Amino acid sequence: MGLSPYARAWRAGIVACGLAWFGPADLRAETPERSAPVEMPLQSPEPFGLAASSLSSGGLRDKWTSVQRRLDDEMVQLALCEGDRDGCVSPAALKFLDIVDAARLREGRARLGEINRAINLAIRPMGDLAQHGQIDVWTSPLATLARGGGDCEDYAIAKFVALRRAGLAPDDLRIVVLRDTIHGEDHAVAAARLDGRWLTLDNRRMAMVEDADVRNFRPTFVIGQHGVMRYADAPLLTDASGNNSVASLVVSSLATSASPPFERAD
Template sequence: MAISVSSRALRAAFFACGLLIGGLAWFGPAAAAGTLLSPGTAVLIKKSTQPFGQPTAMLLDGGLHEKWQNLQRRLDDEMVQLALCEGDREGCVSPAALRFLAIIDAAKLREGRARLGEINRAINLAVRPMSDLAQYGQLDVWASPLTTLTRGGDCEDYAIAKFVALRQAGIAPDDLRIVIMRDTVRGEDHAVAAARLDGHWLTLDNRRMAMVEDSDIRNYRPTFVIDQHSVMRYTDAPVLTAASRNPEAPVVISALAAPGPVAPANQAPTTTD
């Protein structure tokens, strides 16, 4: 029975993601979904610390930065609610908070890779796959974990919930990311959480229970990466192969640089996964 539930959940999750990356609209405000946004000012950061070992530039302002900052404010509110429920579980009035705390508690009982895998599996099974368009009548709505556990979500919502759960389970912020990747075969975009363990980045994907190391991922181009405080753009990232990883090559970009070859400037593709 557990295998059947897992299989159905993953099949449904595979079609749940509705990112909109073209023109950087994926990070835009919900009211402006589908529009083209400026990426904001960018500065070079050292790429070797990021998943996939590709060069990145930090975005200091613009729509992408604002999207993440707005979500973080909602996450701060949820952390207060979680703290209250953790201190008085019998008096907690949020079923979603209790479910989320149970996932975190189970992960804390494990160590290393098993802790990461516990959260990946639990979130994959706990979230009902649902597109933003079906839920909100809009594209690219970023939901906080308790909203996602209550209403369902698509790939970025899974990734956000895992990002928060991993942090609450004791993983250091420097070892956590959310990564946006372009599927170069399907022409679609996809979001995953990433966690660093023993110097290696593992991806936690709503499409699968098994975690895959970044160096083993093929036919994807990383486009954006997010940490606790920052949104960064991968610059001129090639399709990922084992031979493409070169963490030493320097990269310099203009503060007004374009977002890179995600999609033509006049096109905003919508994913179907």
């Protein structure tokens, strides 16, 4: 059986998604001897267990604030369409509501997986320059579905909103910006907490991956109900062999790079 157009587009678009260049950051990973007693620090409730501090300004915060304003309008449109689907004039709103309805029929991990799969197939991978004529444009879910295309942050935003409407608590939802240390690009994913563990919902794969199992990425920023936050430390998430050849960098490079020019690397 042949793949659907959406499935072909999704498979063809499994490429790195460039966001803003936030600058590299790392901590040197040191492993204590097994016999030595180690006092474990309290783990952060954020994905990847890292502490994060709020950003009061910067390009990333401005982009998210703009998305939130558009979300307010879209929530009104969704409410109207949900109350009168026959009279709804927005095909994008109806498609979004169908995705949420299908997810509500499932529980737990299956609910998250339903939204991850449906959003991945509903949006064609497409760079901002080709779609908007400029780089790094963040769009709200209905705008993305109406265009039919988007890049990694557009997928992540759509999943973030869909998961919330499907019943997940705000404290259990995030958007995480990660630095791809192999390709030198930034990538955004949605993250959802289930049974105390964070799962990442990535536009480049159907399977959800627990944050502890993510490799070759460095988490840099996290977005949630408390706004945009920057991770206080950003260790390299090494490959399965534990190879960490660039872990000698320090996190101070983040301090001056919260609002740089944006690059595309689609």
